[in-house]
Amino acid sequence: xxxxxxxxxxxxxxxxxxxxxxxxxxxxxxxxxxxxxxxxxxxxxxxxxxxxxxxxxxxxxxxxxxxxxxxxxxxxxxxxxxxxxxxxxxxxxxxxxxxxxxxxxxxxxxxxxxxxxxxxxxxxxxxxxxxxxxxxxxxxxxxxxxxxxxxxxxxxxxxxxxxxxxxxxxxxxxxxxxxxxxxxxxxxxxxxxxxxxxxxxxxxxxxxxxxxxxxxxxxxxxxxxxxxxxxxxxxxxxxxxxxxxxxxxxxxxxxxxxxxxxxxxxxxxxxxxxxxxxxxxxxxxxxxxxxxxxxxxxxxxxxxxxxxxxxxxxxxxxxxxxxxxxxxxxxxxxxxxxxxxxxxxxxxxxxxxxxxxxxxxxxxxxxxxxxxxxxxxxxxxxxxxxxxxxxxxxxxxxxxxxxxxxxxxxxxxxxxxxxxxxxxxxxxxxxxxxxxxxxxxxxxxxxxxxxxxxxxxx
Numbered sequence: 001x002x003x004x005x006x007x008x009x010x011x012x013x014x015x016x017x018x019x020x021x022x023x024x025x026x027x028x029x030x031x032x033x034x035x036x037x038x039x040x041x042x043x044x045x046x047x048x049x050x051x052x053x054x055x056x057x058x059x060x061x062x063x064x065x066x067x068x069x070x071x072x073x074x075x076x077x078x079x080x081x082x083x084x085x086x087x088x089x090x091x092x093x094x095x096x097x098x099x100x101x102x103x104x105x106x107x108x109x110x111x112x113x114x115x116x117x118x119x120x121x122x123x124x125x126x127x128x129x130x131x132x133x134x135x136x137x138x139x140x141x142x143x144x145x146x147x148x149x150x151x152x153x154x155x156x157x158x159x160x161x162x163x164x165x166x167x168x169x170x171x172x173x174x175x176x177x178x179x180x181x182x183x184x185x186x187x188x189x190x191x192x193x194x195x196x197x198x199x200x201x202x203x204x205x206x207x208x209x210x211x212x213x214x215x216x217x218x219x220x221x222x223x224x225x226x227x228x229x230x231x232x233x234x235x236x237x238x239x240x241x242x243x244x245x246x247x248x249x250x251x252x253x254x255x256x257x258x259x260x261x262x263x264x265x266x267x268x269x270x271x272x273x274x275x276x277x278x279x280x281x282x283x284x285x286x287x288x289x290x291x292x293x294x295x296x297x298x299x300x301x302x303x304x305x306x307x308x309x310x311x312x313x314x315x316x317x318x319x320x321x322x323x324x325x326x327x328x329x330x331x332x333x334x335x336x337x338x339x340x341x342x343x344x345x346x347x348x349x350x351x352x353x354x355x356x357x358x359x360x361x362x363x364x365x366x367x368x369x370x371x372x373x374x375x376x377x378x379x380x381x382x383x384x385x386x387x388x389x390x391x392x393x394x395x396x397x398x399x400x401x402x403x404x405x406x407x408x409x410x411x412x413x414x415x416x417x418x419x420x421x422x423x424x425x426x427x428x429x430x431x432x433x434x435x436x437x438x439x440x441x442x443x444x445x446x447x448x449x450x451x452x453x454x455x456x457x458x
Contacts, residue, residue: 169225264316
């Protein structure tokens with residue numbers, strides 16, 4: 001590395017100083033001897049020689065101090081060079097020193113305060129300094145980042161950074177997500193088979209029932225990142241259902257409760273989903289993801305279940321028996337350390353002709369569409385753990401049979417969601433959520449445990 005310095009000139013002025021000191025010591029004595037005209041005694045010469053020796057000793061001590069300071073300055077210069085190279089400054093581009101007179105008119109050497117060369121951007125420093133590349137890609141400031149990141153410099157042209165702002169999986173990432181879900185619904189119903197003479201007298205039978213419905217779903221979901229903005233998934237569920245009905249007919253002299261238990265298990269309805277990110281969260285707007293989900297009737301159809309001699313089902317269905325398509329939009333708005341989220345969707349169920357068990361008749365059944373919405377927020381506790389609160393509400397429209405609406409078939413299913421997430425490793429996360437029913441038709445409790453595991457396949 002070329003460097004301009006002036007070490008050789010410093011040794012010249014050292015010699016000059018030494019000679020000047022000797023002359024200054026001799027001149028006063030010689031001048032006094034000449035003016036007096038008297039012979040110089042031998043004692044004066046001895047005193048002069050002793051004074052010269054003291055001056056030489058002082059001069060040698062000053063030389064040693066000067067050499068010590070020079071060595072110290074060189075060590076500091078070397079340290080400055082190492083630090084400058086560590087942060088990306090190129091001393092070959094700049095002159096090392098410049099001279100200017102200080103207030104005492106002495107020549108002082110100062111380190112040159114360099115200007116940045118054209119197109120140069122400083123490298124990242126400890127504490128969160130900005131990194132970038134002129135005319136290329138850089139990083140935007142991140143709220144809440146350790147150390148805080150500064151705003152990008154005006155001369156740096158940052159291009160679109162949507163590639164680094166995708167809310168979906170990156171290309172080639174595969175997530176295998178085993179999950180298990182349990183829900184419990186308790187219903188109390190009273191049925192009157194008869195008529196009322198006056199408000200206090202009932203003629204007929206009153207049937208009071210308590211129904212406990214339990215559903216256990218073990219599923220495997222596979223999610224694949226295709227591009228930066230496109231993701232596909234498939235969910236394969238295995239369903240176990242159990243209904244327990246406790247009834248006591250009144251006004252018939254029944255002596256005790258009658259309990260009936262029915263269950264069913266098997267493959268559920270397989271779901272296939274596609275997700276496309278239509279907005280990348282820039283300009284103060286949220287991330288927007290368009291979703292399309294296809295529901296297939298792969299589970300046991302309710303209309304294909306055999307009935308016993310009492311007209312009751314022998315087993316419970318594990319599917320809906322209808323094709324369905326659900327388009328929806330998901331919104332994500334990060335506000336560090338909180339992320340607000342919401343979903344709006346509509347489920348279209350395709351009407352089908354179904355055969356009524358016990359007869360050869362078939363009817364057109366429309367199970368009714370549904371409007372779905374959810375909203376909530378997620379809070380990052382630390383780098384591994386997060387907490388979420390949300391609310392989900394489904395409005396299910398009335399079912400129709402041969403164009404006629406079925407009474408009391410419209411439902412409102414709402415539940416409060418409380419969840420937590422913990423990252424076990426860089427590729428594995430454990431998620432647990434609890435749903436609490438907020439409407440009469442909603443399950444009393446809904447537990448969901450998910451463990452997504454991430455792999456890179458290409």
